[in-house]
Amino acid sequence: MxxxxxxxxxxxxxxxxxxxxxxxxxxxxxxxxxxxxxxxxxxxxxxxxxxxxxxxxxxxxxxxxxxxxxxxxxxxxxxxxxxxxxxxxxxxxxxxxxxxxxxxxxxxxxxxxxxxxxxxxxxxxxxxxxxxxxNCVAAIATTALAPLQRCWAITRLNMVTYQSASGAGAAAMDELRQATAAAVNEEPFEQQIMPHPMAFNLFSHNAEIDPETGYNGEETKVIAETRRILGLPRLPVGITCVRVPVLRAHSIALSVRFDGFVSPESVRDKLSNAPGVRVVDDIENNHFPMPCEASGIEDVLVGRIRTDLIDPTGQTIAMFISGDQLLKGxxxxxxxxxxxxxxxxxxxxxx
Amino acid sequence: MxxxxxxxxxxxxxxxxxxxxxxxxxxxxxxxxxxxxxxxxxxxxxxxxxxxxxxxxxxxxxxxxxxxxxxxxxxxxxxxxxxxxxxxxxxxxxxxxxxxxxxxxxxxxxxxxxxxxxxxxxxxxxxxxxxxxxNCVAAIATTALAPLQRCWAITRLNMVTYQSASGAGAAAMDELRQATAAAVNEEPFEQQIMPHPMAFNLFSHNAEIDPETGYNGEETKVIAETRRILGLPRLPVGITCVRVPVLRAHSIALSVRFDGFVSPESVRDKLSNAPGVRVVDDIENNHFPMPCEASGIEDVLVGRIRTDLIDPTGQTIAMFISGDQLLKGxxxxxxxxxxxxxxxxxxxxxx
Missing domain, CATH: 3.40.50.720 (NAD(P)-binding Rossmann-like Domain)
Structure with missing residues (x-):
């Protein structure tokens, strides 16, 4: 049909x-x-x-x-x-x-x-x-990347994630709360939902891993979906997906290479006018995107916008973003x- | 003298x-x-x-x-x-x-x-x-990088960190415990040590930021010290330092480019025989380095060893490591x- x-x-x-x-x-x-x-x-x-x-x-x-x-x-x-x-x-x-x-x-x-x-x-x-x-990571990342892609061609992308329990559902959120309550009370706790302890801990995303490539199912999905949403089917994408003891907002350290020099100021300017994005990039007060401020709001928070020092040509921009996994994700x-x-x-x- | x-x-x-x-x-x-x-x-x-x-x-x-x-x-x-x-x-x-x-x-x-x-x-x-x-991040990272550098020249390095409260001292560890206890009991809590809430939250490292470069003092230290320890004063190093609600082990998502093709198997092999390193890279059981297993032990845990897909030449290896911030750090x-x-x-x- x-x-x-x-x-x-x-x-x-x-x-x-x-x-x-x-x-x-x-x-x-x-x-x-x-x-x-x-x-x-x-x-x-x-x-x-x-x-x-x-x-x-x-x-x-x-x-x-x-x-x-x-x-x-x-x-x-x-x-x-x-x-x-x-x-x-x-x-x-x-x-x-x-x-x-x-x-x-x-x-x-x-x-x-x-x-x-x-x-x-x-x-x-x-x-x-x-x-x-x-996928939640792809949705949150592309909300921040698309306004940039409209101005400059993206040629390489790296994403390292800090993913909240909500991505594994309400039961995982409950388990994080319960495991943490047990930890602060020094009581034993046996996790049922997640394969590893969540209280004061973090671990590589629990999706199954392809033994050929070493990438897990979450990472594979994010790569494929990000490419598809951005319309860049061959974009080289590096990714590491990690679960952290946070309830409902994902954060991502992004590194984006463009096909020419792009200044942090111009990125900040474009993102300041982009729908669904809120720039939180207050260097003086050390105030940047945080899950506690991204939770429950619709906008994806973007900050730490700077030239990525890994690339001496100045063509790569590093950013840190947080978005509500249950909302924009x-x-x-x-x-x-x-x-x-x-x-x-x-x-x-x-x- | x-x-x-x-x-x-x-x-x-x-x-x-x-x-x-x-x-x-x-x-x-x-x-x-x-x-x-x-x-x-x-x-x-x-x-x-x-x-x-x-x-x-x-x-x-x-x-x-x-x-x-x-x-x-x-x-x-x-x-x-x-x-x-x-x-x-x-x-x-x-x-x-x-x-x-x-x-x-x-x-x-x-x-x-x-x-x-x-x-x-x-x-x-x-x-x-x-x-x-x-610095703790530099010590933990170079413990895992040095054995590789002895075999293959490192030409580029990216580090995205998941840093524990212990890096800010015993008072910050106490604050993480107290803030989290308050959160699970739905009681108010006013942080005194850290600039932002620690319970179920994470934030960009609180060191002062250079407004010229956008990098904070922690990132600047890690770049300079890692270069010095490895003896690579001009190594391009990208870095994002983030504090996570973990008590005493730092984790780092590392991406290391070499001057030629290097296989994940050869990296795993070199690290398996390296002093101060323990390879934890169990794809079948989804068991990789975690703060809860790195805490209180001397070795730096290394896993998720794979070809980094950001680099189509196969010259870049991605890894995830955890090390006790108070011990090796x-x-x-x-x-x-x-x-x-x-x-x-x-x-x-x-x-």
Missing amino acids: NVQQSIPPLPVIAVVGATGAVGIEIINCLESRDVPVGELRLLASARSAGQHLPFRGSDVLVQELTERSFDGCNIVFFSAGASVSRKYAPLAVAAGAVVVDNSSAFRMDPNVPLIVPEANGGTIAPHAGIIANP AALNAVQIAENLLAQQVTSQAA | NVQQSIPPLPVIAVVGATGAVGIEIINCLESRDVPVGELRLLASARSAGQHLPFRGSDVLVQELTERSFDGCNIVFFSAGASVSRKYAPLAVAAGAVVVDNSSAFRMDPNVPLIVPEANGGTIAPHAGIIANP AALNAVQIAENLLAQQVTSQAA
Whole structure:
């Protein structure tokens, strides 16, 4: 199928995985951003069905996800893992909905646009009913990189991450809190969710590693998705993904090489006017992006903008960024994609 | 003065800053490594004097540091900050002692060797009475880099750090514990030591920033000291220093370019046989260097050894390392320097 589904002005919107960390933030974003919603349908596994979640002053019942859940839906957010998306997203499309998929299931499918609105929102159409929401690191990084790429060609990229527990879901956030409470009370604690202790510790990202390359699945995803979002399929990307004891914001040390000299001042200037970006680069007060200030806000914080001394030609800029993993790294970006779909609908109906 | 002080087989050893986080670890290392000690003299500010610290079954009185403290001393460890070292280290040398200085006061003085025994222990003589102990990041990184540099020329280096609270002293470690306890109990907390919240947060290293370059004092030190220890004064070094909520081990994402192709297997092989290094690179079990396993041990843990994809020529290797900031990053390295001095004494007396 290769059609643009028609979306009414007050759409029926469903959220699959509504009770998860990202699902709850999708509901919050729909509310806080005043997205027009005719009906909100909350879907989850049988285990989570029966709960109620607040939305615009009402309590909405969470229903069990079934093959018939999508009747009458216009937009369906999926945030319940790749296998649920693979099984149910085609059913949602067949029922006439547009899917915004937060899983990795379709991100590298050439028929599925992979969208960060600030970076490549213009490529959302044509689509075949599914729009993919990127990996959190790729979404946060490209929000800061795209405004630069519009001015100067990026020729090399290095990313070293400080990734929060939220990337592994609400259970991992709980485990970080519990493990840390046990540590400060000098009590024993046995982790169940993460493979390694989280309290006052950090570790290489727990995604499976390709023994051929030595890169883990998270790193491989970030490389492929960053290249795809930036439209630079051959960009050399170095990456190290690390989990740190932080609750819900990812930070990334970025090093970006351009095809000519670029000054830190010009980068700071471009980013100061970029959507979705807030420059926090106060050298005098040693105040730069921090997870505690990035958490709960929509903008990606960018600072430590300086010439990277690794490159004596002055063509490389180093930066440090922090972004809310659940917002720009997941729910907010998904809701922004839906807003783009709604806006295009308005445009095409006006035309 | 440019003499080699004579050190007797059972030297009088003093520790300036004995009650600090590093001072206590120096005393522990002297004990655990069976360093011959005729007399241990513990020195501190008036505020800390009067305490007793355990050493080999006795309690040693901490005395107030004065200009007369060094009479009869053979080796004096300084770990009380650069201004104390600048004032008192020359007095200790004048009294006939060799100083092992843990501060930054003399590290770039061309008359003062800057020593990581595994990397450049052979350059400890000649000296003029003071040997400098490097910055913790430089010491930990060069322990892992030196064995590689002996095989292949290093042409470029990038370091992104995950630095523990211990680098800012025992008070910062306490603040991390207290701030985190408050956070898990949802109580307010006002930080006194660090400029930013430490609980479940991270921030760019708090050293002062040069507004010209955008690099902070920690980064500048690590670049200069790493170049000096490796004997590569013009090496391009990129660096980002970040404090993370970890108690006492630093981690570093390293990217090292060589002047030709180097395979991850050959790097792993060289590091497996290198002193002071333990390879922890278990792809199958996703087990790599972690602060919780590096804390309290002498070896620097090295893993995630792989070809860095940022460099399509295959000449760059990425690694992830963790080392105890108080041990290899400070006290252990200082005690190893003293051991080298004692061993040379034995050698020169035998000659």
